[in-house]
Each structure stands twice: as structure tokens, then as C-alpha cells.
Amino acid sequence: MTTATRTVWDDLVGQRPTIEVLQQAAAGQGMTHAWLITGPPGSGRSNVARAFATALQCELRTGCGACEACRLGMAGSHPDITWVKSETSVLYVDDMRGLVQSAAKFPSIGRWQVVVIEDADRLGTPENPRTGNALLKAIEEPTPKTLWLLCAPTVRDVLPTIRSRCRTLTLNTPGTEDVARFLASHDGISETVASFAARASQGHIGRARALALDEETRSRRREVVSIPARLTSLGSCMTAATNLAELAKEETEAITADAEKRELGELQAIFGSERKDLASRSYRAALSGLEKLQKQKAKRRVLDVIDRALMDLVSVYRDAIALSVCAPGMMVNEELRGDVATLARAATPDELLRMIDAIFTAREQMLEFNVPPQLALESMTVALRLPGGRP
Ligand SMILES: [Zn+2]
Structure with missing residues (x-):
């Protein structure tokens, strides 16, 4: 397969049922303005969100991987896809207010104004829901061109008021064989190393890649598992x-x-x-x-x-x-x-x-x-x- 023909979905590992739902939505069926993507760490939540956000902007509405919108989306530089990442354990209410305002704008080149919140579990707790409440209003009274994609480990990690207004998709922990196949095709890893990394990562794709590609990561893991x-x-x-x-x-x-x-x-x-x-x-x-x-x-x-x-x-x-x-x-x-x-x-x-x-x-x-x-x-x-x- 040449790089030119790779679609935005090709690098997602072991998530067939979810991909089908998202492909239909990108094509215009079953669309809604707020989605919650959940799945265990390393299952590829943000990769799925990136593929979906890109497919929503794709000129062919398929996530073809070849058009300008797809290229920008996958590179993380599409002007109508905003990524919200948090390095700290909470998202701040002032940041959220600013975000809600800019999200209400019309898209500049794309079909939608897409906002991806990678850590929706950091929107607050029922005791301290201020940041979540700032978002809630935007989700309750959606502007016609705005789409929210929220990611979190589990549904329970997200404020009930928010999650009840989202369509939820749950990712699987990718199977060992899926991960090994991905490492072989994506990174050209040999079968033995791919099989080791897939097993040792227990379905965590980022971890599997680090184990497959980096000797120091492998040696640190060896140290840990030799402790017992x-x-x-x-x-x-x-x-x-x-x-x-x-x-x-x-x-x-x-x-x-x-x-x-x-x-x-x-x-x-x-x-x-x-x-x-x-x-x-x-x-x-x-x-x-x-x-x-x-x-x-x-x-x-x-x-x-x-x-x-x-x-x-x-x-x-x-x-x-x-x-x-x-x-x-x-x-x-x-x-x-x-x-x-x-x-x-x-x-x-x-x-x-x-x-x-x-x-x-x-x-x-x-x-x-x-x-x-x-x-x-x-x-x-x-x-x-x-x-x-x-x-
Ligand atoms: Zn495309």
C-alpha cells in the first residue's frame, strides 16, 4: 500500500465497529453535535477523534486521506479543528469560556467547527463543575456548525450533565494480534519483536510502539518485570x-x-x-x-x-x-x-x-x-x- 492511498482510518487498531459508525456519521447519517469517545488508555481515543474530525472536513466526506482537508486534519493543522489538551489535572473555566466563544464561529474553510477535548474527565466533578458548566451551555444550545468531540477513559469519568447530552462510543482494548499486525505494517517491526511488544503492552498502542522501537524502554520494562x-x-x-x-x-x-x-x-x-x-x-x-x-x-x-x-x-x-x-x-x-x-x-x-x-x-x-x-x-x-x- 502506498502512502497516498491510506485513508484516515487505516492506522486505527482493532476498532472496526466504532469506525463504521463514524464513517456513516461523516457521510451524513446519524450525525449529532456532541460525541463522547471512551476507551482504556492506549486504545487510541485521540487517534479515533483525529480521524473522525478529519473525515468530517474531508472533501469527499469519507476521510479519503488524499484531499487537502484530510492532509491538514491528519497533520493537526486544519484551521477548523481545535485540540484541547491538558497537562494538568483540571481544565480551567476561563479557558473553557474562551473556547466556547471561538467554537461558535463559522468554519473558515471546512464544513464544521470541530473542537476535540482530549481529557473530558478533567472538566470537573459534580462538586466542582464550573468548567463543565461553561461547556454544558454550548452543548445544550448548539450552534449549527459546531461539533464537540470529547474523549475520556470511561463514561463515569465525565460529568453526568455533559455525558447525558453526548452520543457515546466505546473503544475496545485492541487485541494482541491487531497490535502486532499494526506494528509490522506501520513501523516495519519484525514478527518476534512485534509479538513481544503487543503482548507486553497489553493492548496499549503507544506503549507497544515504544517497546518495539526503543531499546531503553524495553530494558526499563525488563528491570520492572524481573522484580517479583x-x-x-x-x-x-x-x-x-x-x-x-x-x-x-x-x-x-x-x-x-x-x-x-x-x-x-x-x-x-x-x-x-x-x-x-x-x-x-x-x-x-x-x-x-x-x-x-x-x-x-x-x-x-x-x-x-x-x-x-x-x-x-x-x-x-x-x-x-x-x-x-x-x-x-x-x-x-x-x-x-x-x-x-x-x-x-x-x-x-x-x-x-x-x-x-x-x-x-x-x-x-x-x-x-x-x-x-x-x-x-x-x-x-x-x-x-x-x-x-x-x-
Ligand atoms: Zn479527504
Whole structure:
């Protein structure tokens, strides 16, 4: 297949039923002015939103991938498609008011004025719905040319007032074979690596690509999944907790360093690079604002990275349970069969289940109750210590 013939739908993985609905809508059937696209992290919510937003502007109404509108849409530079991304955990009410105003304008070259809100779960809570309420009015009394595409992990994450006015589409977690096929066709990955990355990512496409393409990502994952079999003494539990926290920090730094440098450069460009400009009070105020925001973002990223590491750990214990009870099918950590067998010998399925519980408890402590990661990870690794100090 040549690049010229690829439609906007071709890179979506394992989402056939949803794509059919969206294709019909783009062609004019079953159209509505507010959509909510839900699906687990990595299932491709924003890719689906991008394809749909583009197809809505497509000159052929199909998402042909070849017309000017399709090219602009897929490149993220169509003037009538606005992307709202949030690096912080909330969207702000003033930003939303501005957005609602500009969304009411007529499209400049396209058929619709499309606004994509990538994190509709950050519109607020029933206790603090101000940002959501600012959007609600726009959705309740839609302007004829405006379309809202909201994305969130699950329907429950979105304010009830908002979600009840949207047409909801739920994405599947892409299957291992779908992901492996995508890696092979999209990135030219060999079958062995594609199969490993697809299994290890557990249906998270972005993660699968990182695992397939980046040796450092693979090696960090290897470190994480090799932890369970090593937890035989209190000392090894403490070391493992420290290592996990370190790995998360390393990975976060790898992700954020470039973005932070660029943001600082942009800020300096606004103020001018002379010594006197950079000594001015307003620059210092702006800089401290930027640093605060970057800190917030980094904190959230560390938690995201730890969260994923914890899910990798869970996969090892699930494999061990599967091995214990002789469940058919491939293990997520097929490459780690030896370690998995060690776990299955050292602990009963019940004990393994309790260990998975301990991982989810640590996750909850960090994400819901702001317990410092090191602390939560330490109590987790201690709970994961293999019974009787075996093997
Ligand atoms: Zn097109």
C-alpha cells in the first residue's frame, strides 16, 4: 500500500465497529453535535477523534486521506479543528469560556467547527463543575456548525450533565494480534519483536510502539518485570522500591526534558534574551509560573509512569496464576517463563491474588491519596515478599 492511498482510518487498531459508525456519521447519517469517545488508555481515543474530525472536513466526506482537508486534519493543522489538551489535572473555566466563544464561529474553510477535548474527565466533578458548566451551555444550545468531540477513559469519568447530552462510543482494548499486525505494517517491526511488544503492552498502542522501537524502554520494562522473583528478603524489597522509583524518574526525565527546554526557550523569546530583560521582575514572575506548571506536569508524569510499571508487575503475577491453574494461551511475559514459574512455585494462587491486591493498594495510595511514591512502593514490595523467604 502506498502512502497516498491510506485513508484516515487505516492506522486505527482493532476498532472496526466504532469506525463504521463514524464513517456513516461523516457521510451524513446519524450525525449529532456532541460525541463522547471512551476507551482504556492506549486504545487510541485521540487517534479515533483525529480521524473522525478529519473525515468530517474531508472533501469527499469519507476521510479519503488524499484531499487537502484530510492532509491538514491528519497533520493537526486544519484551521477548523481545535485540540484541547491538558497537562494538568483540571481544565480551567476561563479557558473553557474562551473556547466556547471561538467554537461558535463559522468554519473558515471546512464544513464544521470541530473542537476535540482530549481529557473530558478533567472538566470537573459534580462538586466542582464550573468548567463543565461553561461547556454544558454550548452543548445544550448548539450552534449549527459546531461539533464537540470529547474523549475520556470511561463514561463515569465525565460529568453526568455533559455525558447525558453526548452520543457515546466505546473503544475496545485492541487485541494482541491487531497490535502486532499494526506494528509490522506501520513501523516495519519484525514478527518476534512485534509479538513481544503487543503482548507486553497489553493492548496499549503507544506503549507497544515504544517497546518495539526503543531499546531503553524495553530494558526499563525488563528491570520492572524481573522484580517479583527477586523479592525474597526485606532488604531486597527496599532495594526494589528504590529502583522502581528511580526507573520512573528516569523515564519521566526522558519524556519531559525536551519539552521543558523548549518551553523555557519560548518564554525567553517573549521577553528578549538580554541580561536586563531576564532580570526584570515580570520575567522572573513568568519564569516562576512556568516552573510551577512544569513541576505539576512532571509530578503527574511520574505517577503515570509508575502506574504503568505497576500494571507491568500485575501482569507477572497474573501470568503466575495462569501457570498455576494451567490456563491455556500465551503469557504476557512469555520471555520470563522461568521467573513466572518461580513465583508459581513460591506462592499459591490465593497468595498471588493478594499480591495483586497489594499493587492496586499502592496505586490507590499514590493516585488518590497523594502518598509519596517511595513510601507506597516500599509497603507494596514488602507485601510482595515471597512467602517463607523462598525460593
Ligand atoms: Zn479527504
